[in-house]
Amino acid sequence: MRNLILGIDAGNYNAKTAGAYGVDIYRTAICDWFSRDIVDKHGDDDMEFELNGRRGFAGTIAANEDQFGVTSLYGDTKAHEDTLIRVLLAIYRYTSKFFLDIDRFSIVCSQPIATHNADEKAKLRDLLRGTHDITVNGVHKRYTIEEVGIAAEGSVAYLANPQLGEVRIIDIGSGTTNCATIRDKRHINTASDTFNFGMETLANNASLAEVARGIIRATTSLKWRKNDVVYACGGVASDILPLLQAHYTRAKLLTPYLRQLDGSIVTLPPVYANAVGNYEVARRTFR
Numbered sequence: 001m002r003n004l005i006l007g008i009d010a011g012n013y014n015a016k017t018a019g020a021y022g023v024d025i026y027r028t029a030i031c032d033w034f035s036r037d038i039v040d041k042h043g044d045d046d047m048e049f050e051l052n053g054r055r056g057f058a059g060t061i062a063a064n065e066d067q068f069g070v071t072s073l074y075g076d077t078k079a080h081e082d083t084l085i086r087v088l089l090a091i092y093r094y095t096s097k098f099f100l101d102i103d104r105f106s107i108v109c110s111q112p113i114a115t116h117n118a119d120e121k122a123k124l125r126d127l128l129r130g131t132h133d134i135t136v137n138g139v140h141k142r143y144t145i146e147e148v149g150i151a152a153e154g155s156v157a158y159l160a161n162p163q164l165g166e167v168r169i170i171d172i173g174s175g176t177t178n179c180a181t182i183r184d185k186r187h188i189n190t191a192s193d194t195f196n197f198g199m200e201t202l203a204n205n206a207s208l209a210e211v212a213r214g215i216i217r218a219t220t221s222l223k224w225r226k227n228d229v230v231y232a233c234g235g236v237a238s239d240i241l242p243l244l245q246a247h248y249t250r251a252k253l254l255t256p257y258l259r260q261l262d263g264s265i266v267t268l269p270p271v272y273a274n275a276v277g278n279y280e281v282a283r284r285t286f287r
């Protein structure tokens with residue numbers, strides 16, 4: 001069988017996966033393994049894993065067990081081992097969900113705009129490419145990631161719903177906010193950046209209003225104008241949109257379009273924007 005082409009957005013809060021069969025999402029919290037005396041039911045995304053001698057839990061169970069040291073890193077680079085775990089678990093979930101007996105993959109992942117440089121991309125590519133042995137919920141899997149592409153978060157979301165002319169994209173995550181400008185299908189570096197704040201990082205659970213103010217301040221410094229067409233994506237996009245519209249009067253939600261195996265096109269919530277954009281890159285690069 002052919003290898004499977006996937007777009008994976010391994011976020012610090014949720015990993016989103018898009019492919020020809022549909023999409024998947026799971027909570028990316030990871031914690032070290034601990035002995036469970038009482039087996040509580042946490043969530044359908046709970047996973048016990050072992051990779052390269054490291055044993056742990058992932059999913060809602062890990063998010064609920066932060067006293068055991070949840071290791072979610074709200075940093076601006078994704079080239080660390082947690083990303084490999086997140087990507088392998090995304091592959092595990094996707095192939096399980098759609099009953100796919102495939103063990104070879106061509107994937108595109110994304111990096112925040114600020115760290116989207118040759119060094120960081122090479123690091124992430126080297127980390128992901130190759131054959132990996134992972135045990136999930138007691139079942140051993142051997143996955144070979146044959147090809148890896150790295151796209152710029154926020155900017156790549158453009159491909160989930162391409163528009164002509166100048167497009168501004170605001171991708172609000174848990175730890176980072178990517179602000180991208182695309183002009184005539186090209187990423188404009190000087191009007192794009194990643195800011196190190198998101199829904200989980202501002203002091204004491206920042207309100208939506210504070211995050212919106214931070215975004216408006218940050219994008220104004222990138223010389224974005226009030227009447228620019230701005231698209232919002234990420235997990236909080238629909239809740240924060242009205243607050244962004246107070247300044248960016250023409251702000252809208254970015255609705256990703258996913259082309260499926262049977263030729264049909266489905267529309268998805270804005271949280272899938274980067275994953276679908278990554279899949280679009282993967283589909284065009286690895287066909």
Ligand SMILES: Nc1ncnc2c1ncn2[C@@H]1O[C@H](COP(=O)(O)OP(=O)(O)OP(=O)(O)O)[C@@H](O)[C@H]1O
Nearest residue numbers: 011012013014173174175176199200234235236239
């Ligand atoms: N109504 C809401 N109010 C506040 N926060 C929300 C709401 N809905 C979603 N969120 C937050 O959105 C975030 C999840 O969004 P998303 O999946 O886009 O993040 P991520 O891509 O994993 O993060 P990052 O891009 O920083 O790695 C979480 O921090 C979640 O708490």
Ligand SMILES: [Mg+2]
Nearest residue numbers: 011172173174
């Ligand atoms: Mg994100």
